Amino acid sequence: MVRRLNLVLGSVLIGVVVGAALLSFVWLPYDPNALDFAAQLTGPSVHHWLGTDQFGRDLFSRVLVGARGTLYVGVIAVGLALTLGSLLGAVAGYAGAFLDEVVMRVVDVLYAFPAILMALLLAAVYQPGTLTAMTAIGLATVPMFARVTRASVLSLKQRDYVEAGRALGAGDGRLLRRYILPGALGPIVVQASLSMAVAVLAEAALSFLGLGTPPGVPSWGNMLREAQGFLAMSPYPALVPGLAIVWTVLGWSLLGDGLRDLTDPRSRRR
């Protein structure tokens, strides 16, 4: 039971975030952008459950809408990284030799550009925004997936059942698709969950710097950036989105750890 604690706790935390994001489509206590100058920087109350910001906007409504953006950016960025990284890792691990060397050098270069650095570069070339942030986070996360997939493929391609598949006449593409990659799926799924945690942190950081979600759209990073100037007057505009980020990152990390415990018996001993 204790072994499953990470998985259960992570699932519950992420379930709440997904629930909040879905709820925001059908119900919000207030318009997240509605200004109310009679209720600026108030604390939690019956009217505003989590308080209001410097423009009197309802923090609860803004956090709910922020959950949407966080999941949206995270899923697209990690989806991009998973697709590209797994493909690169699979090709490198399966082909070996020269191709492996070339792919891993490309991965090494990507490793030299963490999400923020990649986003800075992309923001300078194009314009800062959600698309730039998603691409940057996705590209920066590619090395993790490439390494995990490569390691799995290297080990799996030696297995007897793969040899049997080859003997039955399966080509390289079929061997990779039908025999090897399904076996590598466990570590890739674990990595996806852990990468979601990284993506949530990166998205919030980029929005905080003004390089992510545009200023008009409620996002947790944007809320923190705006709250910085009003810390002395009310802690809630900074406290609420920050706790939402911690909640979500913790959720994805625990879920990733839980999935690893489930799929990798060796990690369970720890």
Next chain:
Amino acid sequence: MLRFLTRRFLTAVISVWLASVVVFSALLAVPGDPAEAILGLNASPQALTALRHQLGLDQPPARRYVEWLGGILRGDFGESLNYQQPVAALIRNRLTVSVPLSLGAALVACLIALPLGILAALRRGTVLDPLITAASQLGAAVPSFWLGLMLILLFAVRLHWLPAGGFVGWGTDLVRSLQSLVLPVLALGLGQAAVITRMTRAAMLEELDQDYVRTARAKGLAGRRVVLVHALRNALVTIITIFGLSLTNVFIGSIIIEQVFALPGMGRLVLTAIGARDFPLLQGEILVYATTIVALSFLVDVSYGFLDPRIRYD
């Protein structure tokens, strides 16, 4: 060992070279005319021509790249469009803030994480282990910039113990400068401490389960000696890897922490460069960041062999 060192060094050099190609290509990827993108649509034709010449846009890209790279190898990163100063001098100046900040944060992280990680491993099965593990899991989920805001709220706004931000400069007032770095160092270091604690615990548990530790204990060696001399030394290989990664994270994390605490470091400079579309400055800075990451990764790999003589690469 020498063969490994040479091979690893060459890999690092290739990575830096490829990174320089990526960074240089950024200017080529700007949609339309980069000079117009920088100066705006109302710029005079003369100003545009002058800027194109300054950026080397009137020359073929390959030649421009060779000249740019040649300059960098000589320590000449070009001139900032915004500051009208050599990029190298600007970076050197800002590193006097970013480097102490990053090193301080990495040091704080290790000073907290190593004892806690070892303690958690040694106290496996007691209530202390899950407590430390849970705290480090939670700590790793806290964004450094939010922690920074919370530290400002507590220590600057409420208690008035430390400045909320700004930096007077080392030459102006050493004590105030050090005070200005306390909260940023903590904000950056505590998150990393959480990550390193988990890794240290895992690495120590791995070693404590090994036969040689059991043998050392059976020989009657003191518990402390077994842990510090035998297990910790072997666990260091893993811990050093994590520390190297943490140093990278801290250096990159300083970009955002400098923004939170209004510190005039590399991070603030790079954000200014983006705002002003100051490409020579931006390219120089990003190349310095990328090179540092590659160099740290190289140093971590090299340190393996020195820490654990069992590891032989050839």
